[in-house]
Amino acid sequence: MSTVYDQNIAADTTTGFFGDAGDRLTFQTFTPSVSYDAVSVSLKMYKPGTGTIGDITLSLRMVDGDSKPTGGDLISGTTPGDTLTTDNSGEWRQITFSAAYELTAGVEYAIVARADECDESKNVVCRATSENAYTNGKGGYSTDGGSSWTVYSQTDLLFRVYGDAIIAPPSTSQYYTKRIVAIGSDEVWYGVDETPTQLADSIGQLDTTDFISMFEAYGKAFIFNNARLRIVDFVNVKLTTADIGSNPPDFHTILTGGTSGAKMVVDYITALSSASTIYGKRTTEDTFVSGETVTGTDDGGNAISFVISADEVAGPHWYDYTVYGGDAVYGALPDQATLGCNWRGRIILSGDKDYPHQWYMSRQRNPWDFNYIANDAGSPIAGGNGEMGEVGDVVVAVIAYSRDYLIFGCANSLWVMAGDPAENGSLYEFYSTGGILSADSWCRDKNRNLYILSTVGLLRIAPNFQSIENLTESSYPEFVDGLAYNGASHKLLMGYDRKRHGIQIIRTTLVSGANSCWWYDLRTEGLFPDSYPDACGAFSLFDYEAVDPTYQGLLYGCNDGYIRYADDDAKDDDAGDSDVAIDSYITFGPLKLGKEGQESTITSIIGITTGGGSGGTIADSNALTYSAWTALSADSIVEKLAANTTPNAAGTIAAPGRNRGARKRKPIRGLYAGIRIGNDTAAQTWGLEKLIVESRMKGRVK
Template sequence: STDRAFNKKLVAVGSDTLFYESASALTELTAARNGIDCTKLLQICAAYQKAFIANEAVFKIADFGNVMILPVDIVSGGVLPVKGTLLTGDTNSAQMVVDFVDASTGAAKVYGQRVTSALFVDEDIVTGINADDTSVSFVLDENETAGPHFYNWTVFAASAATYGALPDFASLICLYRGRVVLSGNKEYPFQWYMSRQGHPFDFNYALNDAQTAVAGSNADAGELGDIVTALIPYKDDYLVFGCGSQIWFLAGDPAAGGSLNELDLTTGIYGGQAWCFDNVGNLFFWGTNGIYKTTVPGVPQNVSRISLPNLVKDEAVDSSTHRITMAYDPRRSGILITITKFADDTHSNYFYDLATEGFFPESSHADCAVYSQLFYQGDAPDYRRLLVGCGDGYVRYYDEDTLSDIIADDTVTAINSYCTWGPIKLAQNDDYYGLLTALEVITAGGASGGSQSDSSNVSYNIFVADTAEEILEKLYANTDYRVTGTIVAPGRPKGSRIRKRFRAMYLGLRLWNSTAAETWSVNKIIGTIKQGGRFK
């Protein structure tokens, strides 16, 4: 027996096709091949056992929950089945609940959740009663087809008169309060659209009930006055609209008294993937002047202003040339921020540690340029990791137990990790040099072969200078160090003290390791400083 009554599937899009998790591997859904244009903006939304895809002018669905039956003529009995109708086949008494029909006449495909173990078969006479008591009847042209399916996302039965129409363009999508929400329409970039609640195939905005489809132009909440760049649902309470230079949020449901409110009028959100929530509901995003943190509602605070005051200037990002993604990694208790240039996959990453509130720069092979991120809450514990979709077509994951990077064709690449300290003032006053007479770096771990995890050896570079600025320049360039060497690990072995003497006003220290399959950490750094001669 098991407590789990469901199965999760990872879905990934790349190379103009779609892949899904099957038997612990990603399998191509061949029906999707060339049905997606990865040169265009694209987002995916999981809802109702489907992946809804907004790909600018292309709207698609990967359906993992339904079976499909094909009538000879869907209205041979005179009436079209509607969503929620229970259909029964006469041969095996198979039953299904209608979810979607792709046309209103002829050999329309009917997708639905089969609720019996019995199957629909060729020449079945299928009958049902719609909610308005009208009778449905048609004959099947073939046996049912099991999923997954890939088909065009249109309104129900392609009937604009009854179910309205999707927008002509959309590149942003999310699920909010049971509604599939679209935006990113280049014809109306300030507009947003919501399907009927619980019915992603109904975009008829003309009805007045509390579950009706709704758009900014016909809702009391109204349109936005800025270009929408991100859709960010927060539970079922708020829907945040990131814009080019502002941020707004919708409180409640727009068809039932919901209101549109300002969150911030001085910063926008860079793009559709440049945001994430942490484990306590704080929203982080790349805004006008760096990385921001806020509650919803709340006042955004710039968390990168002190550590990385020139982040936006240094990265020189442009939404037409760069992709920025952000994701919270609960295993490492931090946020990965990735910046990738479309033209050549050059990239830079930062890991923001939520415990220390520190930013740690990361770099990797060009093949590993990140274009999308997801922390996958997979069924199996080994799959619950931060996944990154890379420029070379691979989906990679962060694993703290793997000591080297793995690039294409399982090639192992050493991780060059380092940490710097400085400028450290050695002088006790401005008239005299400081004299460092001994330095000891105590690495992590117990005795060799013990029960504790042991650090690998650590290399060091020591820098000295008369001014703090000189130390910063030397640390940044990693050149002109006074001495270099290796600290033997683990722990504090005899003879590990660095007995070089250094006279200077300021000191800088860089510890590093660039050997494959090694890891390192430091518990403590001890130095002995005395007053030196008079500063000249």
């Protein structure tokens, strides 16, 4: 029950009033001595005579330096004014706000009262004190709808502000645990470092050959694997009973152990009658013990009592995702889902192959309630059950873009839900040129830009949809065709690497792990091809914000069951039992050597590698190999660079830095040239600072 934190309840010897067709407002300021969450406010009021008052609105506002309200409502609530007493002694009328609002100690706030719909010359009278009896604020009024304000010289309204305490965090700077949760070989593993633990109850409960998605909400991992909807619960303890009794606990009921004195807040129960398992957050150091009677009171005031059959069990727990108690009174989950996320405190499900356009949302802040007939601001809702309806395309991905926007990536278009669907939100198509390629072909960067690998190219969507840019439309228009993605045989992933300032794109063949990868560098806006050993073919990418900086960064869930990360110090790729040399290269060209129709001869090539020599502080490059080609057309150079065979000149560039005798002198002649530089030797790395190509004009092409 909320507590009165601030009030003026001294003897009421005078009055203030508001109304008059909404022109007259009244206010009372107060200054909290402690911080708390304000949940409701009450004034002592009455309505004199006859006439229509309409709804009365009480709100909180900030205050300027003269103790006058300023700005809009911070939070508000309403009550029917026509039900007020006509007795001039007044009645305390309490109005509950639409949500709690945190008030800060020492900051002055104003309670503002208005009745926008009341008759002209009709007012609501507020009981008040005189002679500045209240010392922590000022009373006042407005006669022009709040455009200007007047402070009473001695009058203060009677009021009460109700609130809940703000629970201070523990003295330690870290009061939480982050775990990485992974799925492989049809089971779940979890941990905080490189030695994860197998969740035994999950063995054989999933099918990783089927579509699968996983996300975190409320201290749990929600797993959607078609008809297999599962939960890994890390925050709750588990109680079991052979008979839950005639009054099962409700969601968020507080239960107390009769012997142990342990307390828990109920989160979920598996059945509303007979044998049941209860999951909840224990709030005491005392633990529940076998054989004790657990009691509480449900939302209807009914007594709860049952005997538990075993000591409490700590998590993590593995159980089916169902509605609360598995009972139809809380609606029903879809029979299958492969897509999901947590948005605005709601569990979002989609990807039902029988209803591919459909989406489903739980009640806000209650993942177990899917009773779509509810009609309130937090009620569950589904496409087709509300005003919004279904998405106008097959849903391929759901993206919790921000608190205000939920994106449905579809097969041929992109849709966005703006605002909560139970509170006048809207659903509309914002991109009709193409759709998203896969459920995982999207990511966000540190600037809140959203990247989507679509059917028409790599898109960058600016925050709040200010712009949509196709990054490959001009520079690489055949990128999507060259990707050759087939959802039946490939896994397509995107992930943002905050350490290296780029986006990793990976297409992995499901049966073998063979992969084709691309790196989009956000600094140069270049797209670079790549590939890894088959054992390292990625089936998931995850930006892990670990507590320990050692484990922070983009993680790769690989074909051989390992989770890997990019290591700047490693010179070879890890392939499990052995390492694989990295074959890396860069190509330059086609380079036009002279005027149109006139050949030139490359007389020398000089490569300057990175590093300052032995004993220095700068990392040194290993030696490089180079190959050079010339031709009479640019397309011929492109083909030769791709084939990497029979160069016109080849050799080694010594390292590190610039070395004497580094000039490579083997004249080669043509209209166009191409040069490839790289290194494929195990345990080596390289860097190129500068490439100098010298040429001399020759005769015309004959």
